[in-house]
Amino acid sequence: MTRQVRSHAPVVHPENPEFLSDISSRLMQEGAFATKIVKSSAILVDERVRMKCLIPLCDSYGKNLMCPPLVVPSFGFFRKALARYNAAILIQVKADLLKTDHFKKDLPDKPDETRKADIYAPAGKLHHLVNQAEKWAFEYRYRFALGLIGGCCRLCDECVALTGGTACRHPFKARPSMEAMGIDVLASLERAGLDTAAFPVADSVTWTGVLLV
Numbered sequence: 001m002t003r004q005v006r007s008h009a010p011v012v013h014p015e016n017p018e019f020l021s022d023i024s025s026r027l028m029q030e031g032a033f034a035t036k037i038v039k040s041s042a043i044l045v046d047e048r049v050r051m052k053c054l055i056p057l058c059d060s061y062g063k064n065l066m067c068p069p070l071v072v073p074s075f076g077f078f079r080k081a082l083a084r085y086n087a088a089i090l091i092q093v094k095a096d097l098l099k100t101d102h103f104k105k106d107l108p109d110k111p112d113e114t115r116k117a118d119i120y121a122p123a124g125k126l127h128h129l130v131n132q133a134e135k136w137a138f139e140y141r142y143r144f145a146l147g148l149i150g151g152c153c154r155l156c157d158e159c160v161a162l163t164g165g166t167a168c169r170h171p172f173k174a175r176p177s178m179e180a181m182g183i184d185v186l187a188s189l190e191r192a193g194l195d196t197a198a199f200p201v202a203d204s205v206t207w208t209g210v211l212l213v
Helices: 017-029 047-054 075-083 112-139 185-192
Strands: 034-039 087-096 146-148 204-212
Touching: 017 034, 017 087, 017 112, 034 185, 087 112, 087 185, 112 146, 112 204, 185 204
Parallel strands: none
Antiparallel strands: 034 087, 087 204, 146 204
């Protein structure tokens, strides 16, 4: 006789509004600027995005385990994988840079490195939220949940890839970005009706990540 094991964890379909709305609400409580539940087909892939990693050459190219060409699958592989997902939650973090001392209008000469630090600080918050969203999806027993961040992974001051290393220091936290996978972030945001922000960065910065479920 087969013994049946009863689980107390909720079993929900990833398109279940309750499941998606719960994660979306928790993200907002944790400090997200905006979230939007969309079908996975609203996440658009464009080969030209990857070209922008090469031309002009990004300073993380080949120097970050979560960036091309070190981590990313082929476009064909990712397109097939993306098609297997049912829904997605777009996640945004926004920061008003004029509220930081280095960006006040009475300080016209802003040190480049300090300016970069202010711009990238919210990206770290987004990374945390993406990790959290993925964790919550796992708790809902959706084992294929996948989180992607914005920009590039900055968990370490220097990635081990810089010295030829291949073992990530934070394998359970490090995630590639939407851009690294070839996702056209701006087009996906426009389709979802979310803020695309100004580019290049001026008075504020918005970082976008996604949870695929």
